[in-house]
Amino acid sequence: MSQAPLAERASAREAPHPERRGLPAGVPVRWASLREALHAEWTKLRTLSSTGWLLLGVIAVTVVVSASAAAATRCPSGVACPVDTTKLSLTGIEAGQAVVAILAVLAISGEYSTGMIRTTLTAMPRRAGVLAAKATILTGLVLAGGTVAVAGSLLAGRLILPGHGFTPARGFPLLSLAEGPVLRAAAGSVLYLVLIALLSLGTAAAVRDSGTAIGVILGLLYLFPIVAQVVNPHWYRHLQQIGPMTAGLAIQATTGLRSLPVSPWAGLGVLAAWAAAALLAGGLLLRLRDA
Amino acid sequence: MTASTVTQYRPAQRPGRDGFAQLLRAEWTKFRTVRAWVIGLVIAVLVMIGVGLFGASAGGSSCQAVSGGPVRTGGACAPTFPAGPGGEPVTDSFYFVRQPLAGNGSITVRISSLTGLLPPANPGPVATDTRPGLVPWAKAGIIIKESTRPGSAYAAMMVTADHGVRLQNDFTGDTKGQPGAVTTTSPRWLRLTRSGDTVTGFDSADGTHWTQVGTVHLSGLATTVQAGLFATSPEYSVISQNFGGGGGGSILPSQATAVFDHVGRSGTWPASAWSGGYIGAAGGSGIGKYHQASGRFTVTGSGDIAPIVAGSGNSGDPGKTITDHLVGTFAGLIAVIVVATLFITAEYRRDLIRTTLTATPRRGRVLAAKAIVISSVTFVAGLVAAAAGVIIGAQVSHARGSLVFPVSWLTEVRVIAGTAALVAVAAVLALALGTVLRRSAAAVTIVIVAIVLPYILGVASILPVGASEWLLRITPAAAFAIQQAAVQYPQVNALYTPTSGYFPLAPWAGLAVLCGYAALALILATIMLRRRDV
Structure with missing residues (x-):
């Protein structure tokens, strides 16, 4: 922990603090600024070996599952293949999001399991600020890792699919970010992972225990598409529209947009609403509860 | 505390009583006294x-969804199908x-030809003609059939x-007879013999050498039955079998025409003339006719005599299976996996594992006891x-x-007990992985993703x-x-894919x-637990 420079700077600026009731005179007290909170959170995540491994895991799992899905799909000649190649190439996001969820959950649950959260909240009593700092750092990390994962997946699809019958001559142009729908799917998938991270962070802040938090998050993500399979078409559409995963992944669609239960950006909006609600609930509980 | 007040600790239990039963009891006490785990399990059952x-x-398909569906008494409505002798919904429409x-x-016949008509190859806005x-x-x-009521018992050689x-x-x-298609140069002779409740089918290539x-057994078959010639042809479905999700495609009627001759009968046939008619026309399009001339019968029909397959996509989704009532297994499974993982990882987090392993240094037995309890x-x-879930x-x-x-x-017992076993084995997997990883987040994620994600990818993806x-x-x-x-019938062509509820492996x-x-x-987990320091 880089607490030393914080203490030095604290002693340099000894402005009287409104919150120093009960503290003996001479003890320098001030709240860490948001910038310092960000720095602290960045140091905490950066120095954990698990963070790097999990980010690598996000990339590896996403690319491997995407490439496997592309490799498993063939379009024999003479058969019409109703396949959205962009969506197919991004199948790995459905698995990679689980690793993103672990990363986000550990960012806060790890502190609860080691007791670090007390130090964190002592240094930064503005608890919403702590959550905001964690969310910001996570967003940056997942943006970076997600971009690599999505780029790798699309590259794998671009290399594999033409050899499996999905050739430009048959109406499947090479996947290219220069095309609007593909770019939307790619950028949207990265944003999807970011929103999953924020949803997970908020949930973990509310639940605290890492195992339980992961269970709640994966349940929230995976249950909607499963239950949607057994209900009638009316409910099927509704479940697809409100499920964080089913709605959020609408952003990956590049064909047949009219028949989608929810349009791409609206779907991502649904997921954003889930993430905002989770962060709000997590932030409130973090404020109201004892650490 | 001074030395004089220290009394030596004497275990209440006599030596030699720390057997496996005690270990089981200890683990059961741990599980039962952690309120969150018990609540977690109750939540699992409830969800x-x-x-x-x-x-x-x-x-259920609502009344609005089924246009023109028959309405049942009591206001509830659903597509109705005739029920076969076994109670299962069936299609029973033929000429x-x-x-x-x-x-x-x-009754004995010779069939010298089976031809048919398929719907247009590309049913688009510009309708092309039907094709042979x-x-x-x-x-x-x-066929020998109890009555003309759709769904009644029958036996048929075809x-x-x-x-x-x-x-x-x-x-x-469904029993297999002679292979090969019927043509004018290679006709088929068929015979059905009724004796009480027993009907025996024979086939022959030449009318002299018969094979049974x-x-x-058609139990309780009426004394007077309907017997004669039939022709029918199931719906023609253009379904892309290659890709999941796309269960759509067009399903259109087809028809078949057969030419019969050498019609022979023995026994008592009170009516002297044949009469033709369509059975169960509501299901099919009612295509059908027959023509009789100099001992030759030409019979044309459309429809099928077969069980309705769950999730086949024929006339929408015809109904549900008890599997659909267990969709909550996924939700319950997630809660169970969390509890089972915490059953071991919480010991690491709280350092209780040191006490546990000090009390029982044989670590494999600790894991076994935990596995049995969970x-x-x-x-x-x-x-x-x-x-x-099944009953409600x-x-x-x-x-x-x-x-x-x-x-x-x-089947019902297999599905219910099997679901319980599935949950229990998943819990053991979670416990073992929790022991290997010692971290709940990673273990919970791996087990949930390994069990649930392939199902989603297999059933609800592209x-x-x-x-x-x-x-x-x-x-x-x-x-x-x-x-x-859902039962897969070899004699019915349908989409037997994971999306329609058919798994590639036996239960x-x-x-x-x-x-x-x-x-x-x-x-x-046992190897790691033994080799590693706590």
Whole structure:
């Protein structure tokens, strides 16, 4: 922990603090600024070996599952293949999001399991600020890792699919970010992972225990598409529209947009609403509860 | 505290009593006294029933969805199908040229031709003409049927387009006869003989050398039955079998025409003339006719005499199976996996593991005791939830007027007990992985993703059917095969894919795959637990 420079700077600026009731005179007290909170959170995540491994895991799992899905799909000649190649190439996001969820959950649950959260909240009593700092750092990390994962997946699809019958001559142009729908799917998938991270962070802040938090998050993500399979078409559409995963992944669609239960950006909006609600609930509980 | 007040600790139990039973008791006490775990298990049971209940109540096709569907009394409405002798919903529509047969007797024919018409190749805005051709299970032959009521018992000898001669009875029975297609140069002779409740089918290539294809029992067959010639042809479906999700495609009627001659009868046939008519025209288009001239009968029909397949996509989704009432298993499973993982990882987090392993230095036994305790409690929880889910789900579906495919009580027991076993084995897998990783987040994620994600990818994604089936063979998700209640009939062409509820592995084989993963994880966990420092 880089607490030393914080203490030095604290002693340099000894402005009287409104919150120093009960503290003996001479003890320098001030709240860490948001910038310092960000720095602290960045140091905490950066120095954990698990963070790097999990980010690598996000990339590896996403690319491997995407490439496997592309490799498993063939379009024999003479058969019409109703396949959205962009969506197919991004199948790995459905698995990679689980690793993103672990990363986000550990960012806060790890502190609860080691007791670090007390130090964190002592240094930064503005608890919403702590959550905001964690969310910001996570967003940056997942943006970076997600971009690599999505780029790798699309590259794998671009290399594999033409050899499996999905050739430009048959109406499947090479996947290219220069095309609007593909770019939307790619950028949207990265944003999807970011929103999953924020949803997970908020949930973990509310639940605290890492195992339980992961269970709640994966349940929230995976249950909607499963239950949607057994209900009638009316409910099927509704479940697809409100499920964080089913709605959020609408952003990956590049064909047949009219028949989608929810349009791409609206779907991502649904997921954003889930993430905002989770962060709000997590932030409130973090404020109201004892650490 | 001074030395004089220290009294030596004497264990209350006599030495030699720290057997495996004590270990089991210790682990059971740990589980039972952690309120969060007990609550977690109760939640697992409740969500398993609750989610299944939602599936049952939101699953039925509503009145608005079925246009022109027959309305039942009591306001509830659903597509109605005739019920076969076994109670299962069936299609029973064919063209029937018949006479009553009183008492025992037999009928013999020769079939020299089976041809048909298929719907246009590309049913688009510009309708092209129908084209000659047969669907694989187009059929024609002779039939002895209880009555003309759709769904009544029957036995039939028939020639088919692609599956040779068959003896079929009561919609689900199907016995193979001579292979090969029927042509004018290679005709087929068929014979059905009734003797009491027993009907025997014979086939022959020349009318002199007969082979018995099989014998069927139609219990309680009336004295006077309807017997004669029939022709029918199932719907022609253009369904892309390569890709999941796309269960759509067009389903259009086809028709088959057969030419019969050398019609021979023995026994008492009170009516002297044949009469032709369509059976069960409501299901089919009513295409059918017959023409009789100088001993030759030309019979044309459309429809099918077959069980209705769950999730086949024929005329929408015809009904539900009890599997649909267990959709909550996924929700319950997630809660169980969390509890089972915490059962060991919480010991690491709270350092209780040191006490546990000091008390029982034989670490393998600790893991065994934990596995037995967690699998027992989760099995009971799974059993309660699955039984309640099936029973309540059937009530809800019935109240809403949706059709639930009947299954034998053996299947029902297999599905319920299998679901409980699935939950218990998944819990052991989670426990073992929690022991290996010592971190709950990673262990919970891996187990949930390994069990649930392949199912989602296989059932509700854009993966091709082949890839979906492989996913459901080699991943722990194969275990959901134990919940399959839908029956795959070889004599009915349908989409038997994971999306329609058909698993590539047999029920117990699927569960065995999950057991294999759990056993591997348990071995790995034992080795790691023994080798590692705490």
